[in-house]
Amino acid sequence: MPGPTLADYQKARERVAEVADITPMQTSRFLAEILGSPVFLKCENLQRTGSFKIRGAYNRLAGLTDEEKARGVVAASAGNHAQGVAFAARELGIKSTIFMPVGVPLPKLQATRHYGAEVILRGHTVDEPLRAAARFAEDTGAVLIHPFDHFDVVAGQGTLALEVFDQVPQVDTVIVPIGGGGLISGVAGAIKQRAREDGRNVRVIGVQAANAAAYPPSLEKDEIVEITTTPTIADGIAVSKPGEINFPMVRDLVDEVITVSDDQTAYALLVLLERAKLVVEPAGAVGVAAILAGKIAPSGNTVVLLSGGNIDPMMMERIISHGLSASERYLRLRIPLPDRPGQLARISGIVAEASANVVEVLHSRHNNKVQFSQVQLELHIETRGPEHAEAVLARLRDEGFDPQVDF
Structure with a gap:
């Protein structure tokens, strides 16, 4: 099996427990009636820094050598990864520099600075900050922290799956948002190995935004395919190609990858607000969107990962209006x-x-x-x-x- 072993995930869990919360698991009768089987919501939107990203970021930074920590770290992100790296760096006493797009929502910018990072604004898309961060790493020796394509990041994200198994021991299906693949590769790797200890299998389903879905063509060709993304409200998972480490794990471990439209995602946010009283960002709601759109077949106890809750209030207002129209x-x-x-x-x-x-x-x-x-x-x-x-x-x-x- 590719990727981290179960021992790697358990070691990462011990590290991550130093900073991350064990987030709540809620039941949803409304979604259960639609799906036809029990539905549970894993609320990483209530995690510290507002998303699961703190898990992978902290595990990655905690694993640096003293010499690497002294050089500092650099990352590029439009939001959640930035906050995760900035927070982890502050907790570990590491200097962090984060490159963000010029138009990044103010709450995300303020939060990243609040965690102690030096924020440098570059360009108007995530690609430009990524290039700037890579140049900064070359020029200064700072360690570049990739958002998903690293062994330690995958192991850190996989700690979420171990919590799922503790909270819903008879889990049959896990639905996971996909961008570059760090979260789903970690979750699939950990939960498949943990379930095998009990002699059973857990189905893992990935969900991408239709306007930024690099995994379906990559899986079809059995190689990493880079696509041209188009604008999507689920900007947190708008990635043009799978990660080198992540792709083989998704190919070998994930049972199905599906896509949802922005209209379906906007409606899911509205349902989560009204029915579950949960504020979730668009990227974190695509699993719920897939259920509401009838794209998931019922299969026992189903856990949906709400991967983040960092949403700009102005964006939320627009999305709610969009969701009302879509419904x-x-x-x-x-x-x-x-x-x-x-x-x-x-x-x-x-x-x-x-x-x-x-x-x-x-x-x-x-x-x-x-x-x-x-x-x-x-x-x-x-x-x-x-x-x-x-x-x-x-x-x-x-x-x-x-x-x-x-x-």
Whole structure:
């Protein structure tokens, strides 16, 4: 079996226990009803620094020699890895330098500085800080801390699987977010070996954002494939290619890798807020998105790893709105109307009678998509879900209007 041994994971667990919390495991009746089998949520969003990254970062830094520690460490990240490295370095008395993109959300920037790192802003994507960090390591001798492609990082992330086994001893399936593969390779390696001691197997399923899914083509070709990612709300797992160490572990140990859309992820965040009262970042919610989208087959006790909770409040506001739209609880309608008095009042009355709530109205004559004798009404309304939304649309159509839904 590739990667760390069970003894390596257990040794890493002893190290990681010096700083990391044993995060809660919650049950979810709502998701269990959808999946058709018990669902548990492993809440790494409640971990110190807000994500699982502290595990791999601390195990990696704690394993440095005294000479390496004296040289300091450098890393590049848009968020969670930065905070994990900065925190671990502070705890171990190591100087840390973190390169971050210029547009990094303010809470992540402030948190990284709060943990004592020197933060240098470079470029507008993660690629530019990565190149800058590599040059810094060459120029200064600082140790470059990779976010996922290192033996000690994999072993540190795998400590999460040992906790899962303690909290849900009869676990049958674990669903894990995938970016470069550090978390899932560690989890799969640890949990498969631990389950084998009991003479059984645990299914491991990886979930990637559809706009940044490098593993499916890599697994299909049985070699590392670099893709061109497109923007995704799950920026924490937006990685263009698998790690050299991670890919063979995922290939040999992970049972299935699937993808989810940004709409499905936004809806998952909304469900976690409303049903579980948990704040989770998009990358940490893709496992829940996969269940909600019907992409996971039921198989006994299922644990979903909520890998992080570091989300910018402004981004959260946008994602909640997106999630409401994706679940058809927030409709944007365009309705052409005759240009005569009383039409807006008539529309408002129909919506009110259908028990929907108007949030925003734009009434415009200046639109080349309507006839000269018409105006266009743009109406934003709240509904109770798909069935209610369809009922509102049906009422409008019954009254002779032609509502068009904007997605």
